[in-house]
Amino acid sequence: MALTDEHIRDDEQEREHLEATVRLLRAELDLLNNSIDKSARTIKDQKEHMWAYWRDMDSAEKAGFRTEINMSVLQGEHAVLRRQRIERLLESPYFGRVDFRRVEDATTRAYYIGVHNLSAPDTQDVVVHDWRAPVSSLYYDFESGDASFAAPKGIVHGEITGKRQYKIQGGRLEYMFESALNIGDDVLQRELGRSADDKMKNIVATIQREQNAVIRNETANVLILQGVAGSGKTSIALHRVAFLLYRFKDTLSSDNVMILSPNRVFGDYIANVLPELGEEQVKEIHFDKIAERFLAKVTAYETFSEQVVKLLDHADEASAERMRYKATPEFVARLDAWITSRTDEEFEAADIELKGTRLTAEWVADMFHESPGLPVFTRLDRVANSAVHLLKHKVVDKGGKWAAADTANIRKQVGSMFPYKDAYAVYKAFYDDADRKGLFKPLGRKRIEYADVFPLIYTMIRTARQDTYGHIRHLLIDEMQDYMPVQYAVVRELFSCKMTILGDANQSVNPFSSSSLPTIRSMFPEADCLELCKSYRSTTEITEFAQKISRNDKLVPIERHGPPPQVIACADQAAQILKLINEHESSDHRSLGIICKTVDQAEKLYGALSEDGVELTFIDYDSTAFAGGIIITSAHIAKGLEFDEVIVPGVDDTNYATEMDKCMLYIACTRAMHHLHLTHEGSASRFLEFTR
Numbered sequence: 001m002a003l004t005d006e007h008i009r010d011d012e013q014e015r016e017h018l019e020a021t022v023r024l025l026r027a028e029l030d031l032l033n034n035s036i037d038k039s040a041r042t043i044k045d046q047k048e049h050m051w052a053y054w055r056d057m058d059s060a061e062k063a064g065f066r067t068e069i070n071m072s073v074l075q076g077e078h079a080v081l082r083r084q085r086i087e088r089l090l091e092s093p094y095f096g097r098v099d100f101r102r103v104e105d106a107t108t109r110a111y112y113i114g115v116h117n118l119s120a121p122d123t124q125d126v127v128v129h130d131w132r133a134p135v136s137s138l139y140y141d142f143e144s145g146d147a148s149f150a151a152p153k154g155i156v157h158g159e160i161t162g163k164r165q166y167k168i169q170g171g172r173l174e175y176m177f178e179s180a181l182n183i184g185d186d187v188l189q190r191e192l193g194r195s196a197d198d199k200m201k202n203i204v205a206t207i208q209r210e211q212n213a214v215i216r217n218e219t220a221n222v223l224i225l226q227g228v229a230g231s232g233k234t235s236i237a238l239h240r241v242a243f244l245l246y247r248f249k250d251t252l253s254s255d256n257v258m259i260l261s262p263n264r265v266f267g268d269y270i271a272n273v274l275p276e277l278g279e280e281q282v283k284e285i286h287f288d289k290i291a292e293r294f295l296a297k298v299t300a301y302e303t304f305s306e307q308v309v310k311l312l313d314h315a316d317e318a319s320a321e322r323m324r325y326k327a328t329p330e331f332v333a334r335l336d337a338w339i340t341s342r343t344d345e346e347f348e349a350a351d352i353e354l355k356g357t358r359l360t361a362e363w364v365a366d367m368f369h370e371s372p373g374l375p376v377f378t379r380l381d382r383v384a385n386s387a388v389h390l391l392k393h394k395v396v397d398k399g400g401k402w403a404a405a406d407t408a409n410i411r412k413q414v415g416s417m418f419p420y421k422d423a424y425a426v427y428k429a430f431y432d433d434a435d436r437k438g439l440f441k442p443l444g445r446k447r448i449e450y451a452d453v454f455p456l457i458y459t460m461i462r463t464a465r466q467d468t469y470g471h472i473r474h475l476l477i478d479e480m481q482d483y484m485p486v487q488y489a490v491v492r493e494l495f496s497c498k499m500t501i502l503g504d505a506n507q508s509v510n511p512f513s514s515s516s517l518p519t520i521r522s523m524f525p526e527a528d529c530l531e532l533c534k535s536y537r538s539t540t541e542i543t544e545f546a547q548k549i550s551r552n553d554k555l556v557p558i559e560r561h562g563p564p565p566q567v568i569a570c571a572d573q574a575a576q577i578l579k580l581i582n583e584h585e586s587s588d589h590r591s592l593g594i595i596c597k598t599v600d601q602a603e604k605l606y607g608a609l610s611e612d613g614v615e616l617t618f619i620d621y622d623s624t625a626f627a628g629g630i631i632i633t634s635a636h637i638a639k640g641l642e643f644d645e646v647i648v649p650g651v652d653d654t655n656y657a658t659e660m661d662k663c664m665l666y667i668a669c670t671r672a673m674h675h676l677h678l679t680h681e682g683s684a685s686r687f688l689e690f691t692r
């Protein structure tokens, strides 16, 4: 397109604006550097002074000095944080601009939008608006024409007269687009076409309208986000955390937010997003950690990954039946009712006697019934504590002695009023009922199946008071489909805070115990439910291929084209994979994921490829970090991750035959952004019939 004078003038103005903004940022950076140097000097001087006069100071003076030093440290830290933000802005001061004419006063202003706020030091005018500021929602929510945003003082109405997107790197304008339409199109296409990093990247410049609605939802106490593979669920949830930290900065800090994520590798993969958005990383927890906290001293247990491995090996019908039974909301209700009824029906108050003193059964019953809201073992503890207290006084008053054994004796007497000694016994007895016979089957001596881990933890919580995560005010739960209703019941007991729960019903790794969207909703009846249907990660060709393996009618693929996935029949699979690796290495792509069905298969292939001199990283369940380059792992572990190019080896019919195998195949294929290859030696899997 030929450039008109207006285009050239416009271009020049934009460059001047960028230069002016960069000058402002440099000046701010100088000020901050000076201020940080000054803080460091002040702290050093203060410390030297304090030590020089330490002996002469009284305690009030010492405390005063300490407070002063702490203040200086805080000021310094604040300036360091601000410097990080300015450095980030210097790299790319803004990515968007909206020209907005307010109805109120008919003035038109250009609002530049970036990752942080920047104000002019002399006028305090905002030069760059934080993407989370109210006015910035104009950029994400509207095309040109009538528009409005919710300012603190009320809704501001007006008209968008122009909208631009910029790609600025190293402080230099790389390209700029006029975008009357929603942020789609050119910049989004370029962003999606980029190579995958070893860390998830922020998508602040190209957040789509339906994604913005999820990020900026302030009202939901529980927000359930169902999103198809590659729809940006995880990215959006992290941007939502950044938004909430900004919006509620007076009451919410990164210490109050926690992510319940599937594994450590995934945690490492997403670790950069919040810092890139100028927020501190938030704490992470896994269900395995919760299990360890509760069960370490109670029983050995199978982990989730061990269960997946076992099922992939072969799913025996009896254990599948046990899993299915424990994977429904009705099971939680039954267990719950049973725990309550045990307390009501089986507690029998009796006299407590020791060294000629006595407390009557009536006293015991009154004491026990005084706190009906508490769990049974906590109530028994209270009875025992009060009994010890009273009887000890009586004995001592009569001139007798009280020993630790006497306390233990009383605890034993109180304990015997309830037929179960602990939560494990309560849980085990649940299966004595004729309807449930055979549904509890420990794996050898005191090692329970994974399907019993959270029911047992739930029983522990419902029968004895436990420490909760009271300081957490927002919990993010990823991969919601992999958790059973009883796990949600545990989460509800441990976290009484707002939640964002996200996942994809199509990507379950254990079909016997995964939760559908209606099931999760039934556990959180108060939740707002939002859905993301557009899939951004993969080319249209890859998405359509994956759709043929496991269809989701709601999925809308993004229009971005690349080579069609290849299903390669080969005589020597290892040689074929080596060939694909060589081609990858001479391409522009940076990351390659070799995704096998199981960890065992991945480990074997890793051994073979390493012997052939390929440099690659094997990731198993114990891995904690995600690396760039060539990765080899299993579909279960690769969940949530993405690669420029993916190879799925062993797509033979013998290897991918069950419903569970189909889930794994779907997950593996949807990890690919640009290229996908599948290899097999025997006849291809039944799930790939459509390719024949």
Ligand SMILES: Nc1ncnc2c1ncn2[C@@H]1O[C@H](COP(=O)(O)OP(=O)(O)OP(=O)(O)O)[C@@H](O)[C@H]1O
Residues within 6 Å of the ligand: 188, 191, 192, 201, 203, 206, 207, 208, 211, 227, 228, 229, 230, 231, 232, 233, 234, 235, 236, 504, 507, 536, 537, 639, 640, 641, 642, 670
């Ligand atoms: N608005 C957007 N702009 C640019 N990239 C986007 C956008 N939305 C999503 N993406 C990209 O799509 C890919 C998938 O995002 P993400 O991993 O958050 O999706 P997901 O729904 O959690 O995926 P899955 O469930 O398949 O693991 C990422 O590369 C992300 O950067």
